[in-house]
Amino acid sequence: MNDRRILDPVLLASDVRVDEDGVPGCEGLSFRTKGEHVLVLGAPRALFLAAVGLRPVVRGALTVRGVAADEAVGYGLIAGAALDPPLPPRWTVHEYVEWSARLSGAPPAEAKSVAAGAIARLKLEPMAKTRLSMLVPHARRATVVAAALAASTEIVALEDPLGGLPEEVAASYGAVLLEALADRAWLVFAPRIALTSPFARAAEDALVLSATRVDGQGPPAELASTPAPGKTEHQALRWIARLDGALEPVREALAARGSSLEEQGAHVLLDLAAGTTTSELAAICAAADVAILELMPVSRPIARAFL
Template identity: 35%
Template sequence: MTSVIQLSTPSALLEARGARVSVDDVVALEGLTFVARGDRVLCAGDTQALFAAVSGMPLMPRGQATPGDAPGEARVVAGSLLLAGRDVSRAEQLSVMGVAPLDPPLPPAWTAEAYVTWSARLGGAGAFVARGTAAASLTLVGLGHARHRRLDGLALPERRAMMLAAAIVLSPEVVVLEDPLSGLDGMAAAFVLSAIAAATRGRRALISTGRLDRTGPTGALVGGASDLLVLSAGELVFAGTPADASGGRRLFALVVRGQTESLQEALSARGLTLRAGAGRLLVSLPEGASTRAIVEAAAEVRAPIVEMVPVI
């Protein structure tokens, strides 16, 4: 008798079913529903709350916090959010991922090797193993020469690469990177892109970016992504592949002062669709249409546009 071997199918890298995410008990994301099965998922737009929920790291350390500010703790309070099949609401994902947050506070007098070694120790590695894996991780991301330099002597791209080394020091199944190219261009961006390629080789990656720019350095992240998620105004506005997003249709987020219903009617008359988000209106432009149609519709119904930002 021939036996049949059942091959297990890997869980989706990121999956949400009606997920609601709150930050300090204020709803930040509502009704997230998607399945991203590829090995490299790029999240673009207003991703801070999602990253904080998945990483388990509060928002405050990465911002310009002042005494008395709320910590920025993000939690899944309804529905489900899974990373590699692990329940984020129960912090199950922490056992399979490594995280590289965007520019967290660093101890200036520490060396790069000391920081990555301590990251390994915090993850449960013994002293000898931690030192060895730290050195190997730093070399992998292009910082072997800088192992013994103080953190306050590292340039910004080097600090970003060091955070990647810390994220992979214990060989996690998934690496989660927060906006790693933010504020970088030219050789600085190229250095970090090389570090990302090395750090994510052979493992799945969830990467965020504040802007979906196909022409700058972020274009390399877009081109290498298997899945693309775009968040705006507290909701998911696009889920698919990067190729799907380049089909010609564009999405804009608007802030207007009044006359919302009249604006919706005026836009519909021009073949445009509008829906409400959290504090913004989302307008979809078909291929060939320009933002002039939005401006003309707003002028027609006397709906002042305070802000108009491209989402895709």
């Protein structure tokens, strides 16, 4: 791996907008991932598709290891494993995975070897000659992941790899996936995830997103243990807001009270110091001629991201 690139985050977004069917799928997202193994929870599918080069970024910047996402696939930085994509029913597992290796530039002889290695990682050797139409759901998903591994990229992005699977199957299949990805950086995009998931236990960072904002970021266990609003002083004082007006006077007034305001795309993250109430926040905004359009405790969307 390039020594310079390892210093760049796996995924970095700056005021990103990605469209789906001509309308914004996500808009105003700004974040920087931490660590090599990251959960991205609650984000619209448009963000996953943009991260793996399948949707253009309409506005802002989305980079993978410092390279624009739409170029990162060509540089061999990232490959995606989408959730249950259509597969050619008459192809075998080996044919499909080898095809992925060929598409990534491997010569024919090398592609066969790379495909065999990827299939072995996913414990699919007994099914290597099985037609894709005959596979059970988690084996089909494993084949898609094997195809992503066969692209020989630094990073693999997976779309909800355990979603909808029975609990026992998800646990065993998740362990196989995690072992297969042991030497890769990975991003797991999912609406929600169980804390007992192998990915939740292994992730160093988790982002909880909506279409327009970052609701939380941190190690999964810490985020999931965030109490409901009002149960602790700290969490009751952290809010996501949408404000209309010049923010600098509000920022300065809050700073004078030991509080902070951080812009996150179209929204702001407010950390209010102990003793500062939302009524005082409203007064500060009114004095600065800033309207509060939305105000929500951070912990509410975070709670929805974990099973």
